[in-house]
Structures are given as C-alpha cells and as structure tokens.
Amino acid sequence: MQPLVIKVGGAFIGDKDAARGLFAVIQELIKTRQLVLVHGGGPIVEQWMQALNLKSTKIDGLRVTTDVHMPYVVGALAGTANTQLVAQARACGLEPVGLSLADAHLVRCTQMQAKYGAVGEVEPADGKLLKVLLDEGYLPLISSIGCSDGGQLLNVNADQAATAIAQLLKGELVMLSDVAGVLDKQQSLLAQLNAQQIDALVEQKVIRDGMLVKVKAALSAATSIGMPVTIASWKQPQSLLQMLSGDSAGTRICPPELQSMDETKLNQEHQ
Numbered sequence: 529m530q531p532l533v534i535k536v537g538g539a540f541i542g543d544k545d546a547a548r549g550l551f552a553v554i555q556e557l558i559k560t561r562q563l564v565l566v567h568g569g570g571p572i573v574e575q576w577m578q579a580l581n582l583k584s585t586k587i588d589g590l591r592v593t594t595d596v597h598m599p600y601v602v603g604a605l606a607g608t609a610n611t612q613l614v615a616q617a618r619a620c621g622l623e624p625v626g627l628s629l630a631d632a633h634l635v636r637c638t639q640m641q642a643k644y645g646a647v648g649e650v651e652p653a654d655g656k657l658l659k660v661l662l663d664e665g666y667l668p669l670i671s672s673i674g675c676s677d678g679g680q681l682l683n684v685n686a687d688q689a690a691t692a693i694a695q696l697l698k699g700e701l702v703m704l705s706d707v708a709g710v711l712d713k714q715q716s717l718l719a720q721l722n723a724q725q726i727d728a729l730v731e732q733k734v735i736r737d738g739m740l741v742k743v744k745a746a747l748s749a750a751t752s753i754g755m756p757v758t759i760a761s762w763k764q765p766q767s768l769l770q771m772l773s774g775d776s777a778g779t780r781i782c783p784p785e786l787q788s789m790d791e792t793k794l795n796q797e798h799q
C-alpha cells in the first residue's frame with residue numbers, strides 16, 4: 529500500500545488535546561501503513577510576530593517573509609512547532625523524527641517572486657532518507673522550512689510542502705485543517721470538487737485566502753499522483769479511519785481522470 533502523507537496546520541500546533549487525538553489515530557494507522565506528517569504553524573508565526581511587534585502580511589494566502597522576519601519564522605516552524613510535535617508524538621508512544629524540507633535534499637526549493645520575500649516553492653527531489661526512516665518504523669515529522677540550492681533559507685507554505693512530499697512518495701495525501709472541508713457560499717460542506725468547480729468557486733471568491741492555496745496544492749497533488757486528495761478537519765481525527773476505509777469525510781479533490789465519478793452518490797453520503 530502506498531504511504532500516507534498527513535498535513536496538519538493552523539491551531540492544531542499547540543493544541544495538546546488535538547495532538548493526542550490525532551497521534552492516537554496515527555498509532556492505529558501506522559500498524560498497517562507507512563505514514564509521514566507534514567506540518568504548518570501559521571498561528572505560531574503570528575504569535576511570535578505580535579510578541580516582537582512585527583507586522584506580517586499575506587498575498588494570496590502566502591506570508592510575505594522579509595529578511596527581518598525569517599529567523600523568527602524558522603524558529604517558530606522548524607524549531608518550536610516541529611519539536612513540540614516530536615515531543616507530543618513521543619508521549620503517545622510513537623518514534624518520531626523531526627525534519628525540515630531542507631534535510632537530505634527531500635525537495636528542490638526555489639525562491640518565488642521577489643514580492644513575497646524569502647518564500648520558496650518546492651518540487652520533489654530525493655526520497656532516500658524518508659524511505660530509510662519509514663522502513664525502520666519511524667514517523668517523519670516535516671516542517672515547511674526549505675533551502676535553495678545556494679543555501680538560502682526559504683519559508684514554504686505547508687500545503688505546498690505536503691504536496692511535494694506526497695509526490696515524492698507517490699503517497700495518498702490528506703490535508704487536515706480547522707474547517708470540515710471546503711465550504712460553499714452557504715457554509716455547507718462540499719463532498720467533492722473537480723478542477724472546473726474549483727475555478728468557479730475561486731472566481732466567485734467563495735474559496736479564498738488559506739483555502740485557495742490549499743485547494744490549488746491539493747489539485748496539483750491529485751493530478752500528478754492520480755488519486756483524490758482529501759481536505760478534512762483535525763478536530764475529528766477518528767474520521768480519518770473512516771475515510772481511509774472508504775467512507776466519505778471532508779472534501780475530496782479529484783484528479784481529472786476521476787472527474788466523471790458519481791458525484792450524486794458522494795453528495796448524498798454527506799447529507
């Protein structure tokens with residue numbers, strides 16, 4: 529079975545109960561499946577910025593990261609968030625290994641347009657280290673700090689980081705956020721979306737901010753791996769088990785070849 533890549537973000541980092549709930553589910557899953565966790569931590573970065581009296585802005589859901597901000601972003605994500613998750617996973621009996629995108633040339637990271645500052649985009653590169661760790665039963669926990677071939681540290685959006693890691697492992701990707709999935713104009717959960725539906729919702733500004741980046745990253749992963757990507761909530765970690773045993777949960781972002789799936793059936797399952 530292909531490895532499972534789970535991405536967690538937002539307020540999950542720092543919420544001890546949420547971490548305990550998810551790691552308990554991961555303990556079950558890891559008995560039969562190799563698993564990698566990629567994490568964000570936007571709210572921790574925000575907290576650090578406020579404490580330091582620094583102003584942080586976003587363009588299209590991506591944090592503009594100046595040279596002054598970068599050391600704190602690295603400290604918050606690759607330092608505090610990553611190590612906190614390692615500690616919580618250990619306390620739940622797992623064997624975590626904390627990594628960043630900069631380790632072992634997992635990804636190729638290049639700086640995006642100058643208007644974003646030290647922000648990187650990534651593509652999969654070398655999966656050797658992850659394979660070694662997974663074969664030995666470790667749980668890799670990866671933060672979204674990368675570095676360019678020239679050695680410059682870059683801040684990568686964690687949804688894009690998770691996409692590159694899923695592509696690297698040809699793994700199944702599940703993105704867990706603080707919402708049940710992608711919501712429509714009436715705030716109802718959408719069970720399944722294809723590229724055309726996503727374009728329409730983006731055009732209507734129903735999908736925006738962080739969800740815009742997430743849905744685009746999910747579609748890119750679904751398209752290149754050839755399998756749906758699920759966006760769901762980390763607040764109900766048990767739904768992960770249901771989802772992986774075939775029940776529907778959250779929003780499935782479908783690759784082009786699966787766009788003809790019976791959407792009516794899926795939508796009915798959600799009612």
Ligand SMILES: Nc1ncnc2c1ncn2[C@@H]1O[C@H](COP(=O)(O)OP(=O)(O)O)[C@@H](O)[C@H]1O
Binds near residue numbers: 705
């Ligand atoms: N159509 C939408 N459906 C759900 N959430 C949306 C939508 N459009 C924008 N959002 C916002 O996107 C957020 C999720 O993105 P983000 O904060 O980046 O999540 P994470 O930190 O988990 O990666 C939601 O909490 C919500 O505020």
Ligand SMILES: CC(=O)N[C@@H](CCC(=O)OP(=O)(O)O)C(=O)O
Binds near residue numbers: 536538590591672686
């Ligand atoms: C470039 C960029 O936007 N980087 C993100 C990285 C963390 C992240 O993506 O965290 P969430 O998953 O919690 O949103 C940031 O600085 O917030």
